[in-house]
Amino acid sequence: MTNPEAVREDLRGRVAALLTDHDPATTDPVTFHRARFDAGLAWVYYPEGVGGLGLDRELQPFVDTLFEEAGAPGNNPELNGIGLGMAAPTILAYGTPEQRQRYLRPLWAGEEIWCQLFSEPGAGSDLAAVSTRAVRDGDDWIVNGQKVWTSVAHKAQRAILVARTDPDRPKHAGLSYFICDMTAPGVDVRPLRQLTGEAEFNEVFLTDVRIPDANRLGQEGAGWRVATTTLNNERVSIGGRPVPRESGILGAVTRTWRGHPEHHTPELHDRLLRLWVEAEAARLAATRLRQRVAGGQPGPETSALKLSFARINQQLSGFELELLGEDGLRYEDWTMVRPDRVDFAGRDAGYRYLRAKGNSIEGGTSEIMRNIVAERVLGLPGEARADKDIAWKDLIR
Amino acid sequence: MSEDILLLDTDVETALRAAVRSLLNERCDPAAVLAAYAGDRSLTRSLWKSITAELGLAGLLIPENRGGAGGSARDAAVVLEELGRFAAPVPFLTSSVIAATVLLAGDSELVAQLATGECTAALLAPFSAATVEQLPALVKDADGRLSGRVTSVAGAFEADVLLAAVRTPQGTEVHAIATALVTVDPVVSLDMTRPLADITVDAAPGRVVVPAGAGLPALRVGLATGAALLASEQVGVAAWCLDTTVRYLKVRRQFGRVVGGFQALKHRLADLYVELESASAAARYAAGALATADPDATIAGAVAAAYCGEIAVRAAEEAVQLHGGIGMTWEYPVHLYLKRAKADQIGLGSPAHHRSVLAGLVDLPLGRD
């Protein structure tokens, strides 16, 4: 579009019109979100008709802020992070018009929560090694297998699923990508307790689950390519929104510092300031990356952001426990619950410390992120791949 | 915190960067830089001449109505980044950034002379000084002549005049002293690409270039601007180290394969890349905040100064290590960067100093106050 200020002015007008027709104070959240979607203000960089206006990605924070300032209901990105951050962009990229129509609006409105059925006991970092099988049966596929570490599966109505459709081909070539109905017969979700005490993720057993072929995303056998889109977006969603200075775990730590002067020592002080500076520099790097990809798609550089946030969160949360001294020895609650979301800010320092350990594992480990940066940003040679050209069924597992 | 500050190059900045880089590519050969360690400073003279005369950068930060190029702190940051990439032995930081910033607070004709490059200046202070309290006091006698000794001064060899802080009952004045009238003793410096000198001033005449009322703030701004923009030089140093190491490890073979393919090294280089991205964002943000006189400029400057110095040193140390034996040799340029990085880390305040400044700015005090 032409003049950036004119575009912003136009967006301001659209937001104001929507707020007039749907007073956030009296409209229920789902109705509000549907209306926002229909007005193209859900994600303005999506095409018209599927929640967007075909504008630049950089305008999204601008629109989000307008809604926030008006007190409009937030669409709970924590609970539907996988839906918003990963399923939606993948459906946009590979979905048929029917799939886009069917799935994007309820996803945006928070009516359907999504989870990600990728990892398996035998396939984590090496995602292309999955062995969950999907066998064609008329217009359906019949799926059998076991998935693991599936966040929010206990809340989800839908899932994105990678399954093997052709074991005779090499591992990357025999995969297909599906949308799975989590309420379908044969889907069994069992809590998997984690080191924090709670069960945020799950095991998911798939036994003769029927998935219509209409729910396949992308071509048969092209599932790896579709999954790559999902994974790229997974990392984008990490640095996607501008965050204020001193937010997140750093905010919690600085509050603790200010609240406990009796625990201050020069050594802790210097460590705190180092971490503060590091977090601020990483925040600015995220801002710059956003500026760089304003129009286009973020690339492998997003892996760098994930790396720094994982490291900083872990160092900060560990520091906070030390700072608390005696209080750092206590833990709030080991009761097994199945939470909706990861809530760093609302929990104790001990929880933050334990949960932050997952930041360097979930969404691709830091080791895998370093491989991506080294190979795709710095151009260093790839890892040896002995299994690349061998039929999946012949691999040693 | 200003989300609007652009952290990427504008078209004008891209052009400036290209111009500086192409000039340095042609005329700043590492072998010639290395000669500084043997006392041969001819490269400095020729290079500084090109930078002032051909590129007109001596007065980059001086407004056009005072004879300068009217550039912003962002432009200076771009220039410093490129100078850092080449470990270029020129007094841009000491004269065009620090001295010029101090001088702009007064109305002396030195400003115009500095702008054209006919005169080069340096602050009469140890390169490590970060606060006005650390600036050495010169004694003013009854005739107004100045005396004193100042050690480890950067940029003095190239400087035609030295800017001295002189405390008077009315306040701190800034005096310009002709370098020709003082004794300049060369120091064997850790970084000979920015060599230091000990200066003895013995009843030398000075003229006031910033009056008492404006002296202290001028010096303060000069030091702060210098520290904030030194971060960009440090980013340039680190970027050279990473780029050069990656390039080398893509061709160096051991154990029948390219060593850059070993995961242990790939991961270290990836970590360095991550840190460099953060450093360069922090440095650009500091420059951007200075350029627009943003209220966040002091915090931004402290963050950049605290972070970038550490990263440049790490990048240079990693570069030496990952080059193996060749990294330890005199002929190979990586040690020029190690020395520059380490000296820069101490220059204009250590990272620890800037962290303690930051503590006050962001309300994270040590103790109960």
Ligand SMILES: Cc1cc2nc3c(=O)[nH]c(=O)nc-3n(C[C@H](O)[C@H](O)[C@H](O)COP(=O)(O)OP(=O)(O)OC[C@H]3O[C@@H](n4cnc5c(N)ncnc54)[C@H](O)[C@@H]3O)c2cc1C
């Ligand atoms: C909190 C949390 C939530 C999660 N949510 C989901 C979810 O919702 N859906 C989902 O599908 N998955 C989810 N995961 C799974 C996550 O994506 C995997 O755990 C992750 O990809 C790592 O796989 P893995 O656990 O099998 O470890 P492995 O791949 O077995 O790795 C073991 C170790 O080896 C290292 N390693 C592996 N390969 C290499 C290599 N090539 N080079 C160097 N080091 C290597 C790893 O970095 C790790 O340190 C979640 C994980 C966590 C912790």
